[in-house]
Amino acid sequence: MSERLEDIAVQMVAGGRGLLAADESTSTIKKRFDTINLESTETSRRDYREMLFRSDDAMKKYISGVILFEETLSQKAADGTPFVDIIRAAGSIPGIKVDTGAKPMAKYPAETITEGLDGLGERLARYYEAGARFAKWRGVIAISSTLPTRGSVRANAQALARYAALCQEAGIVPIVEPECLMDGKPGDHTIDRCSEVTESTLRIVFEELADARVNLEGMILKPNMVIDGKNARKASVAEVAERTVKVLKATVPPAVPGIAFLSGGQTTEEATAHLSAINSSADLPWLVTFSYGRALQDSALKAWNGKPENVAAGQREFTHRAEMNSLAAKGSWKKDLEKAA
Ligand code: 13P
Numbered sequence: 001m002s003e004r005l006e007d008i009a010v011q012m013v014a015g016g017r018g019l020l021a022a023d024e025s026t027s028t029i030k031k032r033f034d035t036i037n038l039e040s041t042e043t044s045r046r047d048y049r050e051m052l053f054r055s056d057d058a059m060k061k062y063i064s065g066v067i068l069f070e071e072t073l074s075q076k077a078a079d080g081t082p083f084v085d086i087i088r089a090a091g092s093i094p095g096i097k098v099d100t101g102a103k104p105m106a107k108y109p110a111e112t113i114t115e116g117l118d119g120l121g122e123r124l125a126r127y128y129e130a131g132a133r134f135a136k137w138r139g140v141i142a143i144s145s146t147l148p149t150r151g152s153v154r155a156n157a158q159a160l161a162r163y164a165a166l167c168q169e170a171g172i173v174p175i176v177e178p179e180c181l182m183d184g185k186p187g188d189h190t191i192d193r194c195s196e197v198t199e200s201t202l203r204i205v206f207e208e209l210a211d212a213r214v215n216l217e218g219m220i221l222k223p224n225m226v227i228d229g230k231n232a233r234k235a236s237v238a239e240v241a242e243r244t245v246k247v248l249k250a251t252v253p254p255a256v257p258g259i260a261f262l263s264g265g266q267t268t269e270e271a272t273a274h275l276s277a278i279n280s281s282a283d284l285p286w287l288v289t290f291s292y293g294r295a296l297q298d299s300a301l302k303a304w305n306g307k308p309e310n311v312a313a314g315q316r317e318f319t320h321r322a323e324m325n326s327l328a329a330k331g332s333w334k335k336d337l338e339k340a341a
Helices: 005-013 026-034 042-053 056-062 083-089 120-129 150-169 191-211 237-251 268-279 294-304 308-329 335-340
Strands: 018-022 063-068 093-097 102-105 108-114 134-141 173-180 258-261 287-292
Touching: 005 063, 005 093, 005 134, 005 173, 005 258, 005 287, 018 042, 018 294, 018 308, 026 042, 042 083, 042 294, 042 308, 056 063, 056 308, 063 134, 083 093, 102 134, 108 134, 108 150, 120 150, 134 150, 134 191, 150 173, 150 191, 173 191, 191 237, 237 268, 258 268, 268 287, 268 294, 268 308, 268 335, 287 294, 287 308, 294 308, 308 335
Parallel strands: 018 063, 018 287, 063 093, 093 134, 134 173, 258 287
Antiparallel strands: 102 108
């Protein structure tokens, strides 16, 4: 496997494969497990993630890389095989979430700044040793009629750029994720407002990336789609696709090899339909795929329900969603394929 950043970045997004975001922090995975009344322990987290990573067909055909939480990067399956080896054996690349979370930003009520830059260089060296070849950092941008502020967007963009530069020095491809929230509070903003905020955020992010001397060919962008707030009316699939492509074309240089969307609170099928419609657009200068957390896992988590006897059922659900999203990454998903399955 090539170790060039540019080659790794292309591998992450090419061939109709995409990323599995399985990097829920300990507090986030607890929230997910609460929905199936399962206690979150090191063992239950291991069992759940082992179910996903051992979905051989899904991993080999549809999943180019897996974003892991620090605990999982060094964790072993029940039989003692390191997760990193299981992921690699499927031809998929292990990656790592390296930010330490979005924290309330001083003097900016209702906005956050993502932390984790202190000591990041040394941590990245350790993650590289442990097998990670890409990383993720999520900056969170609140949307309302008055938010975000310039100060918060600038600070988050600068942190993303510092992180990306450190990753590249460590031989790790940075996933740059500025998420303009669909499901924040109040979440009743229009698609117009999302479009305006996403466009200005991406402009500032690429300014900061340039100032930080980040090599655009050795990174992946993980943006939100341009979409109505979760508590607002729902724009059509065609409108979401058209407006998302418009904003990305206006802001993302073609030197960036790939865009891998987050799902951000869309239902599983919406996230697939939108990605497929986006990929049906003409003349996209980048490869466009998924980097979904909830939209790849929700149905698998439910089917598994924390029970060993349901592992195969959970894997079937995960494989199905991975396959549907892989089709979407090629622009060839159709709604009746969902029913057929
Ligand atoms: P969702 O697809 O659930 O939004 O998660 C993706 C992710 O990695 C957010 O940081």
